[in-house]
Amino acid sequence: MExxxxxxxxxxxxxxxxxxxxxxxxxxxxxxKHADCTIIVITDRNELDRQIYERFREYEGTFFTLGDLVIIEDINKLKKSLEKEPNQGKIIFALVQKFQDLVDLKENKITFENKAGVFVFIDEAHRSQNLIVDAENKKVSFTATPIEGKTYEEIGPPIHTYSANQAIQNEIIVNIIYEEAYKFLPETH
Incomplete structure (x- = not known):
């Protein structure tokens, strides 16, 4: 890989x-660009993991072929998936907590390499940003709410920003209006 x-x-x-x-x-x-690269998609909640996996599945036959997508549900499957040579060209979906479990297994250190490249996508990066990735590999994170003074410093610079104000202007989302609900509650003594 260049x-x-x-x-x-x-x-x-x-x-x-x-x-x-x-x-x-x-x-x-x-x-x-890198046909046999491995992509690891990391989330921090089961429902998010499933949601993103299902969204990728909608592109099977267009972008991805059957068998390209691997969802990891337990630590042993993750360890085996990362150690196997056939992981080249796979897109692996896993919860960030699974990696913590691997770190705890220090005697079972995992070496994971792919000459075609390893790319790590981190969703909800503001909550799971402490994931360490070798500098030779790439990590791209996604978040709607970066933590000021932390997210960009730990992951990298902003690649692209699409704010809530822009989404409201484009009518992608609606403006949220908060009302002080306590004003409508009856007085209690």
Missing amino acids: KSSFKGGVNNHTTGSGKSDTMAFLANQLRR
Whole structure:
């Protein structure tokens, strides 16, 4: 794989803007350039893991072929998937907590390499940003709410920003109006 100065960064896109689609499109472009690269999609909640996996599945036959997508549900399957040579060209979906379990298994250190490249997509990066990835590999994160003074410093510079205000202007999302509900409650003594 050719060396790149790009080490990673943050896509700061508002809720409802299509982050899952952006991930799928990016995965497709990476695989066109690096056919046998491995892409690891990391989330922090089961429902999010399933949601993104299902969104990628909608592109099977268009961007991805059957068998390209691997969802990891337990630590042993993750360990085996990362150690196997046939993981080249796969897109692996896993919860960030699974990696913590691997770190705890220090006697079972895992070496994972792919000459075609390893790209790590981190969803909800503001909550799971402490994931460490070798500098030779790339990590791209997605979040609607980066933590000021932390997310960009730990992951990388902003790659692209699509704010809630832009999404409201484009009629992608609606403006949220908060009312002081206590004003409508009866007085209690």
